[in-house]
Amino acid sequence: MSPIKHVAIIMDGNGRWGLKHKNSRNLGHRAGLNTVETVIDECIKEKIKYLTLYTFSTENWKRPKKEINFLFNLLENFLIKRVKDLIKNKISVKFIGELSKLPITLKTLIKTSEKKTLQNSIIQINVALNYGSKGELINALRSINKKKIKINEQNIDKNLFTKGIPDPEILIRTGNTQRLSNFLLWQSAYTEIFFEKKLWPDFSKKDFKKILTKFKYIKRNFGSI
Numbered sequence: 493m494s495p496i497k498h499v500a501i502i503m504d505g506n507g508r509w510g511l512k513h514k515n516s517r518n519l520g521h522r523a524g525l526n527t528v529e530t531v532i533d534e535c536i537k538e539k540i541k542y543l544t545l546y547t548f549s550t551e552n553w554k555r556p557k558k559e560i561n562f563l564f565n566l567l568e569n570f571l572i573k574r575v576k577d578l579i580k581n582k583i584s585v586k587f588i589g590e591l592s593k594l595p596i597t598l599k600t601l602i603k604t605s606e607k608k609t610l611q612n613s614i615i616q617i618n619v620a621l622n623y624g625s626k627g628e629l630i631n632a633l634r635s636i637n638k639k640k641i642k643i644n645e646q647n648i649d650k651n652l653f654t655k656g657i658p659d660p661e662i663l664i665r666t667g668n669t670q671r672l673s674n675f676l677l678w679q680s681a682y683t684e685i686f687f688e689k690k691l692w693p694d695f696s697k698k699d700f701k702k703i704l705t706k707f708k709y710i711k712r713n714f715g716s717i
Contacts, residue, residue, distance in 0.1 A: 497658045498540070498542035499660060499661070499664065500660040500675070501546065502546045503528070505692045507520050509523060510522075521563055522566060523693040527693055527695050531543065532583070535615055542615070542616050542618060542660075543616070544620060544657075545619055547623075550627055571602070575604070575605050583609060583616075584610060585606060585609050586617070587618075587621050588620050589622040591622065602621075616657070618657065620676075625672075625678065626674055628653050629648070633648070659681070660676065663675075663676065663684070663686070664703060665687050666695050668691075669687070684707055684710055686703050
């Protein structure tokens with residue numbers, strides 16, 4: 493049994509890859525879906541139960557409207573076409589973030605996909621959509637205040653979008669950028685972080701396996717000696 497329960501990924505570099513290879517940022521986002529499928533397959537083989545993908549941040553609304561619409565349409569089409577495959581392969585999907593601000597069609601598809609795949613247990617794919625870690629923490633503190641319960645680590649954990657999901661052991665960021673960009677800041681306190689130079693569509697099965705192997709040789713002390 494793999495000691496890795498949860499891998500989180502910042503899938504950076506789709507737009508740059510698209511401009512370089514296809515002269516279109518949008519086609520880079522489409523190409524990135526192939527890498528997503530590769531990584532999901534490898535997680536299943538490695539018996540990793542949770543995979544969190546940073547898909548759209550609360551800061552991404554600053555991007556051109558055409559690109560935002562393309563991203564949402566890409567996700568809608570994926571959910572329409574692939575939900576049967578998710579059920580067949582026992583993959584559950586959960587969306588984390590400020591989902592109320594998303595387009596109505598997408599919100600409906602999200603609810604349907606989550607409901608249809610709820611009982612699947614091979615792996616849970618957490619799609620971080622309109623997600624920002626600072627906003628998540630503010631929401632958690634508001635919920636705690638509303639419930640009139642004590643502010644402590646346990647209660648914050650229970651009121652995050654990721655409640656019930658173990659913290660990631662591994663966080664990968666592709667695209668040759670070394671920052672967390674408001675992603676799982678609370679949950680990544682003791683996460684091993686791997687920054688990859690490759691753009692997301694170029695990230696391969698071999699690259700992913702190399703990281704998993706490296707992780708297995710890391711001694712994790714969690715503050716002790």
